[in-house]
Amino acid sequence: MKHPVLEKRSRVIIWWLAWLLMAAGQSLLIFFAYGSSPGVAAADGLISMVSLGALGLAIWFPLRYMQKGSNQFLIASSNLLVTGIITIVFWILANRLLLRSIVTDKEAYELFWGSTVVLRIASGVLLYSMIILTYYLFISASRLAEKAASQSKLESLVREAELKMLRSQINPHFLFNSLNSISSLTLTDPPGARDMIVKLSDFMRYSLSSRNDQPVTLHNEMESLRLYLEIEKVRFRERLIIEENIDDECLVALLPGLLLQPLYENAVKHGVYESTGTVVINTSVRKEEDSIIVAISNTVDPDSVVTRKGAGIGLKNVRSRLGLFFGNEANLVVSRNDNSFTVTMNFPFRIAQS
Numbered sequence: 001m002k003h004p005v006l007e008k009r010s011r012v013i014i015w016w017l018a019w020l021l022m023a024a025g026q027s028l029l030i031f032f033a034y035g036s037s038p039g040v041a042a043a044d045g046l047i048s049m050v051s052l053g054a055l056g057l058a059i060w061f062p063l064r065y066m067q068k069g070s071n072q073f074l075i076a077s078s079n080l081l082v083t084g085i086i087t088i089v090f091w092i093l094a095n096r097l098l099l100r101s102i103v104t105d106k107e108a109y110e111l112f113w114g115s116t117v118v119l120r121i122a123s124g125v126l127l128y129s130m131i132i133l134t135y136y137l138f139i140s141a142s143r144l145a146e147k148a149a150s151q152s153k154l155e156s157l158v159r160e161a162e163l164k165m166l167r168s169q170i171n172p173h174f175l176f177n178s179l180n181s182i183s184s185l186t187l188t189d190p191p192g193a194r195d196m197i198v199k200l201s202d203f204m205r206y207s208l209s210s211r212n213d214q215p216v217t218l219h220n221e222m223e224s225l226r227l228y229l230e231i232e233k234v235r236f237r238e239r240l241i242i243e244e245n246i247d248d249e250c251l252v253a254l255l256p257g258l259l260l261q262p263l264y265e266n267a268v269k270h271g272v273y274e275s276t277g278t279v280v281i282n283t284s285v286r287k288e289e290d291s292i293i294v295a296i297s298n299t300v301d302p303d304s305v306v307t308r309k310g311a312g313i314g315l316k317n318v319r320s321r322l323g324l325f326f327g328n329e330a331n332l333v334v335s336r337n338d339n340s341f342t343v344t345m346n347f348p349f350r351i352a353q354s
Helices: 009-034 038-067 073-102 106-168 170-188 190-209 218-239 261-272 305-309 313-329
Strands: 240-246 279-288 291-299 331-336 340-348
Touching: 009 038, 009 106, 038 073, 038 106, 073 106, 170 190, 170 218, 190 218, 218 240, 218 261, 218 279, 261 279, 261 291, 261 313, 261 340, 313 331, 313 340
Parallel strands: 240 279
Antiparallel strands: 279 291, 291 340, 331 340
16 A cells, blocks of 8 residues: 555645644644744754655554554554653654754753653644554555445456356257257158258358357347248248347347347247247337337237246346346336237446447
C-alpha cells in the first residue's frame, strides 16, 4: 500500500493546511496563556507543528511495516507505544534546539520552555494519537476496498462459470433431439437425413466458433437460429412455417450466445411434434425506449398434454442466463391460450463499445 497522504496531491494540501491551522492555534495559545512575545509565539507554533507534520508523514513507514508482522494486540500496542515515545521525545528536543537557536534572550527562553513542557508533551501525545488513528482509518478503508474488489471479481468469475455451465447444457440437448430426427429420417427419407446432417454440421460449426465468454449480437443469434430451424424444416417440411418481424435497430443488441435456442426448441417440441397440422413459429423483436422486447410464439394442439405441463428445463435455463447476464433488469413471461404458446422476453438494450 502506498503512502495514503503522499499518493494524492489533494491529501498533501489538506495535510499541511491542517498543520498550519494547528500552528496558528498553538501560537495564539502561547501568546495569550504564557505571555510570550508575538515573534517567539509565531515561531514556536510554526516550527512545532511543521516538524510534527513531517514526522507524522514519516511515521507511516514503521507503522506499515508493523502491519505486515504479527497482528496480536499486545505486540501491536507495544510497538505503537515505543514508536510514540521515540517520536515525541525527538520532536520536543528538536523543537527546543531550533527555537533556542533563534531567540536572543536565552535565559528568558529557558524559563518559558520549562513552563510549557507539560503542554508540549500533552499536545504531542494527542497529535501522535490522531496521526495513528488517521492512518488506521486509511488502512481500514483500503482493506475494505480490496475486499470489495476481490468479492466483485469472485462474483464475476462465479457468474461467468454459471453462464458457461448453462450454455453447455444446450448443445447436448439439441444434439440428442437432432440425432433422433436423423435416425428416423434414415428410414423414411435418406436424402432428407443427409441434408439434415449437412445443416447440423453448419450449425455446430457456427456454435462452436463463437466464444463462450462473450455476448453476441441479435443478428448473429438469429443467424444461428435460422440454421437450427432449417434443420427442423428438413424433417417437417411444409408443416413448419417460420415468420419473422424484427426491427433493424434491434439487430445490434447484445445478449448471451444461444440464449433463444431453448425457446425455439420448445416451440418445435410442443408445437410441431405434438400436432398433425401446420404450425407457425413467429418471432417478433422490437425496441421500446431502452429495452428489447422479444416475443416467440407458436401454434399448438389444444389437446397436447405436454403443452399443458409446461416447457421444463428450457425456460429455467433461459431465465437463469438472463438473470446472470442482465441481473434484475430482464424478465421472461410465459402466456398461452387454446391455440398458441408465447414466450416474451424483456432485456436492456446494450451495444458493443467501439
